[in-house]
Amino acid sequence: MMAFSGAKEDGREVKIYEYLDELSTDLAEYISELSEASVKERGVFAIALSGGSLISLIRKLCEAPYSKTVDWSKWYIFWVDERVVAKNHADSNYKLAKDGFLSKVPIVPSHVHSINDTVSAEKAAEDYEFVIRQLVRTRVISVSDVSDCPKFDLILLGMGPDGHIASLFPDHSILDEKDEWVTFVTDSPKPPPERITFTLPVINSASNVAVVVTGSSKAEAAHLAIDDVGPDVPSSPAKMVQPTKGKLIWYLDKAAASKLDCTKCSE
Ligand SMILES: O=C1O[C@H](COP(=O)(O)O)[C@@H](O)[C@H](O)[C@H]1O
Numbered sequence: 001m002m003a004f005s006g007a008k009e010d011g012r013e014v015k016i017y018e019y020l021d022e023l024s025t026d027l028a029e030y031i032s033e034l035s036e037a038s039v040k041e042r043g044v045f046a047i048a049l050s051g052g053s054l055i056s057l058i059r060k061l062c063e064a065p066y067s068k069t070v071d072w073s074k075w076y077i078f079w080v081d082e083r084v085v086a087k088n089h090a091d092s093n094y095k096l097a098k099d100g101f102l103s104k105v106p107i108v109p110s111h112v113h114s115i116n117d118t119v120s121a122e123k124a125a126e127d128y129e130f131v132i133r134q135l136v137r138t139r140v141i142s143v144s145d146v147s148d149c150p151k152f153d154l155i156l157l158g159m160g161p162d163g164h165i166a167s168l169f170p171d172h173s174i175l176d177e178k179d180e181w182v183t184f185v186t187d188s189p190k191p192p193p194e195r196i197t198f199t200l201p202v203i204n205s206a207s208n209v210a211v212v213v214t215g216s217s218k219a220e221a222a223h224l225a226i227d228d229v230g231p232d233v234p235s236s237p238a239k240m241v242q243p244t245k246g247k248l249i250w251y252l253d254k255a256a257a258s259k260l261d262c263t264k265c266s267e
Contacts, residue, residue, distance in 0.1 A: 003254055004262060010242075013249040014226060016257040020057070020214060023251055027212065028060035030249070031154065032070050034208055038153040039074045045153050046141045048078040048198065050166060051093030052158040054212050055100040057251075062104035076111045076140055077102065078132070080155055080203070081166040084121040084184075084194035087114065091192050115196055121184035125196040129182040142207070146244055149205035150181060157203070157211045160190065163221040163236040165211065167197035170235040175200065200240055207246045211238065216255040223259035226250060 004016040017023035031047075038045040049055070060066065083091045087098075094114040102112060113135075116127045132150055135141045142151040157165045167185055168175055174183050177199040184196045203209060213222055223229070225238035241248060252260075 004257070006262065008226070011247070012226075013247075014252065014257075014260070014262075015249065016252050016254060016260075016262075018254055020253055023212075023214070023253055024057050024060045027057060027210070027251055028063075028066050030210065031058065031061060031156075032066050034154050035070055035075065038207075039071050042139070042142065042153075044074050044076060044140055045071075046076045046078065046135075048080045048152050048155045048206075049093070049097050049101075050080045050156055050158045051083070051096050052160075053214060054156055054158040055096050057212050057214070058101060058156070062101060067105060070105070072106045073108055075107050076113065076135070077107060078113050078152070079115065080157060081168075081195055081197040082115045082124075082128075083167075083192045084115070084124055084196060085117065085192055087117050092117070121186055121194040121196060125180070125182045125184040128196055129180065132181060144205040144244070147201065147205060149201050151246075152202075152206040154208045154210070155198075155203055155206040157209065157238075157241065159211055159213045159218060159221060159225070159238045161217045161221055162189070163225055163234070163238045164190070165238050165241060166203065167195035168200065168237040168240075170237060175235075175237060175240065177201075200237075203241060204243050205246070206243060208249075209241060209243050209246060210249045210251060211241060212251045213256040214253040216258060218256045219259040222250075222252060222256050223261070227261045 003018045035045045082093045085091045115124045144151045181202045224236045
């Protein structure tokens with residue numbers, strides 16, 4: 001049973017689960033419902049994945065009923081962030097998703113848009129933005145109503161214990177990036193150092209964003225990102241996830257939610 005589900009005053013939803021299995025089941029249901037709605041409305045579903053713990057948490061999508069009911073042929077896959085390593089490297093977010101998810105469902109190989117792993121981080125970011133621009137032009141990816149940004153149907157994020165999302169780390173200058181859709185870092189505090197990442201304007205232009213967070217090591221970062229903690233606190237990239245028009249849902253297990261001030265949520 002879900003331990004808690006509530007909405008904050010600004011419309012964000014926070015869902016807290018006693019067991020990881022329930023979280024995974026609900027997450028699979030949520031993703032399949034969004035996929036169905038998007039395919040109905042636009043004929044396609046453009047989803048951007050993160051790496052890390054998220055991939056094992058979407059594992060239920062590979063099982064019945066979703067393995068059969070989801071219209072996989074309409075899915076287009078992107079990465080919110082990627083480490084600039086070879087696709088078969090243990091640190092590759094592509095490899096993680098391929099092994100744990102993509103190889104288990106019938107997604108069309110040409111719909112899987114991973115980065116160019118043979119060039120520098122700067123060039124990989126530039127190339128990836130170019131690919132996304134082409135797909136915005138053909139409306140495989142929708143476009144924001146309020147800017148020229150791509151509007152992904154769903155962006156799935158994880159969060160690190162330091163509050164980083166995608167490869168946007170606390171106090172890093174790329175948190176201020178307003179013009180680029182995809183940018184790069186060569187000094188990531190979490191290895192490997194070279195990465196590409198969607199920028200905040202792209203993340204915040206999505207129709208739907210889900211931040212999926214588990215484990216007690218992330219409890220403090222979840223509290224800083226979700227609760228109203230005032231200005232004098234450490235920088236939190238996760239708190240900067242504020243979709244302009246889209247919907248934001250936090251999926252947490254009890255350990256990650258253990259420091260939340262849930263009295264400010266209405267059930
Ligand atoms: O380095 C990364 O970390 C975050 C968080 O990972 P997690 O294992 O703590 O969930 C992840 O979302 C991101 O995609 C990845 O590149």
